[in-house]
Amino acid sequence: MNDDDWRDGIFAALKAADTRQVGYVPDAGHARLIQHCQADPGIRAVSLTTEEEGIALAAGAWLGGQRAALLMQSSGVGNCINMLSLVKSCRFPLTMLVTMRGEWAEFNPWQVAMGSKTQAALELMDVLVYRVEDAASAAETVAAALDIAFNGSLATAVLLSQRLIGAKKWVK
Amino acid sequence: MMAAGSNQPRLDRRSAIRVLLADRGELLVVTGLGSTTYDAASVADDERNFYLWGAMGGAAMVGLGLAIARPDRPVLVVTGDGDTLMGLGALATIGVQAPPNLAIAVFDNGRYAETGMQPSHTDSAVDLVGVARSCGIAAAVDIANEAALADFARAVQAKERTLFARVAILADEPPRVLPSRDGVYLKTRFRRATEVE
Numbered sequence: 001m002n003d004d005d006w007r008d009g010i011f012a013a014l015k016a017a018d019t020r021q022v023g024y025v026p027d028a029g030h031a032r033l034i035q036h037c038q039a040d041p042g043i044r045a046v047s048l049t050t051e052e053e054g055i056a057l058a059a060g061a062w063l064g065g066q067r068a069a070l071l072m073q074s075s076g077v078g079n080c081i082n083m084l085s086l087v088k089s090c091r092f093p094l095t096m097l098v099t100m101r102g103e104w105a106e107f108n109p110w111q112v113a114m115g116s117k118t119q120a121a122l123e124l125m126d127v128l129v130y131r132v133e134d135a136a137s138a139a140e141t142v143a144a145a146l147d148i149a150f151n152g153s154l155a156t157a158v159l160l161s162q163r164l165i166g167a168k169k170w171v172k
Numbered sequence: 173m174m175a176a177g178s179n180q181p182r183l184d185r186r187s188a189i190r191v192l193l194a195d196r197g198e199l200l201v202v203t204g205l206g207s208t209t210y211d212a213a214s215v216a217d218d219e220r221n222f223y224l225w226g227a228m229g230g231a232a233m234v235g236l237g238l239a240i241a242r243p244d245r246p247v248l249v250v251t252g253d254g255d256t257l258m259g260l261g262a263l264a265t266i267g268v269q270a271p272p273n274l275a276i277a278v279f280d281n282g283r284y285a286e287t288g289m290q291p292s293h294t295d296s297a298v299d300l301v302g303v304a305r306s307c308g309i310a311a312a313v314d315i316a317n318e319a320a321l322a323d324f325a326r327a328v329q330a331k332e333r334t335l336f337a338r339v340a341i342l343a344d345e346p347p348r349v350l351p352s353r354d355g356v357y358l359k360t361r362f363r364r365a366t367e368v369e
Contacts, residue, residue, distance in 0.1 A: 063359065063368075064238040
């Protein structure tokens with residue numbers, strides 16, 4: 001399996017779950033997945049100015065009968081906290097795919113503050129959290145998160161570990 | 173640029189909401205935290221209203237997700253200046269997406285009515301119509317009379333382009349009309365009334 005296959009597998013899982021809207025804040029770890037979403041005529045890719053916009057977008061999509069997913073970096077989870085009250089109060093289904101920073105081989109210590117608390121912050125808001133450490137389990141984990149979100153009206157997040165994504169190169 | 177506070181006279185908010193929802197047809201409505209929820213409920217507790225009781229700053233984005241999902245229906249977000257200011261980036265996101273069936277009406281009293289009528293940024297420096305236009309929403313208008321509001325309501329039904337209206341309203345507090353606060357109920361009845369569940 002080459003390095004990019006797991007991202008393609010996640011895209012296939014989004015398509016298999018009939019995901020029609022994908023909100024995202026541009027991110028290097030998600031770049032290939034975002035490109036897939038932008039290129040697919042069956043998916044509306046919505047670039048956001050801040051991650052909490054995506055929580056509200058996904059709620060609106062569900063009110064209109066469509067499934068949405070959100071792509072963000074771990075720092076963006078902190079921006080979502082109060083907006084997750086919308087999901088919790090109304091039991092909107094939600095799947096957030098989060099690329100982790102502040103973990104393995106992190107160069108920038110400012111990423112550690114939020115990255116080290118991302119899972120705890122999500123769990124404080126009653127979001128069901130799955131972690132992916134290896135490429136082989138990425139697609140099936142995303143598929144499981146989407147399934148319980150949309151069939152069980154639950155909020156879910158899949159944390160894609162920094163070891164999986166690879167360290168950011170700071171000096172090219 | 174016109175300062176927000178210069179727009180006189182101001183409309184009565186309950187009269188304004190009646191004009192917006194008088195002939196709603198297939199209209200889907202999202203309201204913001206606080207007074208605009210009471211306003212919409214004062215006209216009728218329609219199952220096709222989705223009231224936000226929290227999630228401040230989120231009303232316009234709920235409207236965007238809904239408008240993308242339901243291109244066959246006009247979608248109207250009615251919210252306040254405080255909610256709009258808290259999620260100002262949403263106007264930029266909506267300007268880029270430009271759904272033709274989405275309209276946003278901001279009831280602007282320049283005040284945080286829920287918390288004691290403290291002045292908001294629109295009371296002094298901030299012109300929301302200018303913000304909306306700068307975000308790419310060309311059809312952004314300042315409304316201070318019912319005839320213009322009725323024109324806006326007709327344009328919403330046409331679903332031809334993204335619309336934004338700043339509606340100058342009086343800073344008063346009419347009697348509260350409180351619809352259900354049960355989010356699951358509000359979500360489910362909305363989906364059933366619009367035949368997606």
